[in-house]
Amino acid sequence: MSNYNRNNIPRVKHWYDERVTNVFDDPRITAVGLLFEAHAGLSARFNAQLEEHGLSAVEFEVITRLARSPGNQLRMTDLAAQTSLSTSGVTRVVDRMERDGLLTRRACPNDRRSSYAVVTASGMQRLNETLPGHLQMIEQWFTGQLDPEALAALLDGLRRVRDAAHPCATAGSDDVSPEQVAATDNATRRH
Amino acid sequence: MSNYNRNNIPRVKHWYDERVTNVFDDPRITAVGLLFEAHAGLSARFNAQLEEHGLSAVEFEVITRLARSPGNQLRMTDLAAQTSLSTSGVTRVVDRMERDGLLTRRACPNDRRSSYAVVTASGMQRLNETLPGHLQMIEQWFTGQLDPEALAALLDGLRRVRDAAHPCATAGSDDVSPEQVAATDNATRRH
DNA sequence: GCCCAACGACTGCTTGAGCAACTATAACCG
DNA sequence: CGGTTATAGTTGCTCAAGCAGTCGTTGGGC
Numbered sequence: 001m002s003n004y005n006r007n008n009i010p011r012v013k014h015w016y017d018e019r020v021t022n023v024f025d026d027p028r029i030t031a032v033g034l035l036f037e038a039h040a041g042l043s044a045r046f047n048a049q050l051e052e053h054g055l056s057a058v059e060f061e062v063i064t065r066l067a068r069s070p071g072n073q074l075r076m077t078d079l080a081a082q083t084s085l086s087t088s089g090v091t092r093v094v095d096r097m098e099r100d101g102l103l104t105r106r107a108c109p110n111d112r113r114s115s116y117a118v119v120t121a122s123g124m125q126r127l128n129e130t131l132p133g134h135l136q137m138i139e140q141w142f143t144g145q146l147d148p149e150a151l152a153a154l155l156d157g158l159r160r161v162r163d164a165a166h167p168c169a170t171a172g173s174d175d176v177s178p179e180q181v182a183a184t185d186n187a188t189r190r191h
Numbered sequence: 192m193s194n195y196n197r198n199n200i201p202r203v204k205h206w207y208d209e210r211v212t213n214v215f216d217d218p219r220i221t222a223v224g225l226l227f228e229a230h231a232g233l234s235a236r237f238n239a240q241l242e243e244h245g246l247s248a249v250e251f252e253v254i255t256r257l258a259r260s261p262g263n264q265l266r267m268t269d270l271a272a273q274t275s276l277s278t279s280g281v282t283r284v285v286d287r288m289e290r291d292g293l294l295t296r297r298a299c300p301n302d303r304r305s306s307y308a309v310v311t312a313s314g315m316q317r318l319n320e321t322l323p324g325h326l327q328m329i330e331q332w333f334t335g336q337l338d339p340e341a342l343a344a345l346l347d348g349l350r351r352v353r354d355a356a357h358p359c360a361t362a363g364s365d366d367v368s369p370e371q372v373a374a375t376d377n378a379t380r381r382h
Numbered sequence: 383g384c385c386c387a388a389c390g391a392c393t394g395c396t397t398g399a400g401c402a403a404c405t406a407t408a409a410c411c412g
Numbered sequence: 413c414g415g416t417t418a419t420a421g422t423t424g425c426t427c428a429a430g431c432a433g434t435c436g437t438t439g440g441g442c
Binding site for chain 2: 389390391392393
């Protein structure tokens, strides 16, 4: 370590003004803050709308992921891998949603250890009631805030960050090969 | 195909390919997924590094926000407004951090209802140990993933989404007038 | 000065999520 | 086959966080 970088803060790049008033007001922190606050803000908006339909964010994610899977079903483990939940978390969400009639468990014919979570007719109906409003919220607070080029740039940047940082979230899906999943999964999934 | 949009999903716009394979694979959902997965991925990376220094994400946010406030202190309520926590949540985080010697409570001289949370010397030291690695993580997984223009575009887009959707989070800070805070706060803060 | 509404912080209770331990099944291997 | 190991899911325990209710304090109206 030479002496052009006396403080032990990593060397800054040149995409921001170096004259910072306070060490803790680092532009990198601000950048992260921007992403996190955007996320928090959207979450809050979405939660409010989802709650009107009696769904929490995780329940909505679960039912959506099931609904777009073949047969409207997914094995518990695959569901856990696709969501931000642990397997025990999935057990409990499915418990609640089964109690509420949105989902059912179905035994897996080939493997008696596995069971599928399946969306019921009532669950599909709930989703159909919820989704239009949800898409509207997305347009209102997210995609509609930017013109097409800016949005494309934003999504492009997000995709790159996601690809770099995200510890995999598409197990059991058809658009990702299982080997690819197995390779990256479980390494950094949970802190 | 005359009846290709018989479901009640709102009509899609034109910044993406309209030929979707599945109603639930709407590009708007994908866009949100991108943002949320980027957030989740970064969170996981950051948490891992913070945990090495014995800090949770909220604790790090708390101590950072205190450290960049005048006097390394903030009233409990203002701290709550700046973080994603409720006031009772702040009470408990500060409890834990006080127990761990990172923070102290200090009575407010003018208002005996209020109390300040103050960073201790030990807390500042912990922060100084943690911060360099944290900034390095940000560069590694976020800002360093993109060239300057792409990053600027990303941040610009995020800023606009944040400004639209975020229900205020800078109370008690000097860069925002208190009236401005009071006006937007509490309206949509918590679901 | 007195009263009452507003405010700041704290506490009891509940909920949701993760980890670790456990059970049942499957796969592998000799 | 019989035994060992790995996998799928569930359950007990713990912990963090929010809501609602409480207590002390403040400040405005009279």
